[in-house]
Amino acid sequence: MRFDATELTAEELDLQAEVREYLDKRLTPGSYPLGLGMSGAVDPEFSRDIGSRGWLGMSLPQKYGGGGRSAVDRLVVVEELLARGAPVGYHWIGDRQSGPSIAANGTEEQKQHFLPGIARGEFSFSIGMSEPDSGSDLASLRTRAERVDGGWKVNGTKIWTTGAFHATHILALLRTSADKHSGLTQLIIDRHSEGLTVSPIPFIDGSEDFCEVSFQDVFVPDSRRLGDVGAGWGQNTGELALERGGVDRWMSLMPVLEHWAAHQAADGGPAALADLGSITARCWAFRGMSLSIARMVDAGRSPVTEAALIKEMATRFEQDCVAVVSRHLGRAPDLASEDPYESLLARAVLVAPSWSIRGGTNEILRTVIVKGLNR
């Protein structure tokens, strides 16, 4: 497995400077709740603001309101957002996954309807995959969509559905026949459909972004079916590739790391400096890998194995960073601390184990990687 060396071009660095300049003003310290990477706060206004600057839906086609830009351009924007712990929660999933998936698999009408809203930061998507008895084993999904006049009737329960509470749409993977893999179909479901209930599941840190979604005879018009009947499995696999290789897999703690590096590490003596040096070196190495993956995507390749390989180790690294910074604090960080960095670190301590679960557990990813290596 080989990652080609690449760095940003002059144009890409211009974009970086532009984004920095804007975010330095838009997100002054203290003016927004710090977030842990992709779990940043939900702030529809912020999402619309960056959407209006062309920084959402960047890789979507221009004819549907997207930027028609490269994966690298998107990486440049995303790493600036994550470095600040920006409130990306409202638009994150639509921008990263659902938008590209609809662009790849949707009908003309779906593209015209959904993509401009995603690029403007108006639509918020949630992914309905896991179920109470199906986590990694999607082939065992049971929530059904049955054919009815003009569309589908959905019944069942999805769980661990991040962001469903504030989402405008849920992109759900549903069982349309008994065939394990070919019996799954994706539907784009209006979050406010009749019969659809969202119940927050209080998360380990007290947040309520994690949800259970139950469907009771929810009608979904056939025009909201994404791709062919039975094509859901394959489409989902493609979606996961988009989800796995990015900088978001190792930048969750970045606001805390930056603060620690600039204000605290030096006081910790050689032990803290050595930890800081190690963390920095590894962040630099991961950044090179994420950038290399983005170039592969722009070159039309599908770096599924490479993305899984990065995610598997980067999510462990993120967790190591939490442990290291906590250790140098010298006591348990306080969730209610007035210091926003300490409070964020406390949340990180609690939620970090989830980082190697979401988007595919490490155990499953290792199987994906080995299969890819043997090809």
Place this chain on the structure above:
Amino acid sequence: MNSVSQHNDYAFDADLEAMVEQFFAEKSDADVVAKAEVEGLPTGLWDAAVELGLPLVGLPESAGGSGGSLLDAVTVQRAAARHAAPLPLAETYLAGRLAVAAGLPVPAGIATTAPGSHRDTATFDVTVSGTLYDVPWAGAAAVVAVILGDRVVILNVADAEVGDGTDLAGQPRQSLTFTGAPAVIGENPVDVRLLSRLGAFLRSVQMAAAMEAVSTLTQRYVSERVQFGRPVAQFQAVQQHIVTLAQMASMSTLAVDRTAIALNTREAEFEVLATKLVVSQNALLSVRAAHQAHGAIGMTQEYRLQQLTRRLHAWRCEFGDEIALAVQLGRGVSASPSLPRLLTDPHPTLELTS
């Protein structure tokens, strides 16, 4: 194989890569490496490498080198390391680089450098006296190039008392004691960190290449080795080791490639430190995973794996151990205004204290 995207101005030479890979694959098998541990430098292999100009690839022809870029030198070192070639190629190249930086001709024959042990006592005052420790291939070399003060100093090994010793890979690593030895002194003062920077970089190049070889070797072994009625590669617990090896190797190689390209145009101090640190840490994880996946066979002298893993151990500790590198890097980072900006800077610079 070492393609670099069009987003860089520099690229590795695929023809050179193919040529050196074939050369070392044919001439540096496990028996050759094992024999060198007993008998010392395999002079036939060295002569063959010299005939192709390999030791001096990447050094300017005008100074007596073979020509080519730093990336070409990397290509040669990597192929040699993949096959555990028991030759002082990195050392000879490094000594040549020091000579060129100081305005001296590239030394003829085998050359080496002292990696800079804290025990070193050599001082320079018209002549050189004192001891240089842990000098790789010292006894086989004609000359040793070191930086004393801000000058490159080239000494004849014939003027030294050569100590005994080998590194963890069984390659020569000796002390050199000089008493009033005459020296060739470089014309230009040089950056005192030049040697540690280039040495750290070259060891990273070698380690990343060895990790690739270890990864490939292990993947092959576990697919052939049958236990409980099936290849051990099919056990998930074994697959975990395969994944670790691929991760460590690919991450290390990419870091080395990026740093090589950066070094073409600037000192790239940040990248060199970060790369050596990451690669050294990865090397240890690779060694453990590879031996675990191999079981007992990997621990035997007859099998190739240990030739590679022992080199990884030796190289990890040279030109900066992990603690020293991490503290140095961490100190620089803590003095820089922003960690994420440093990481995304195309030319990251640090305030470093040596």
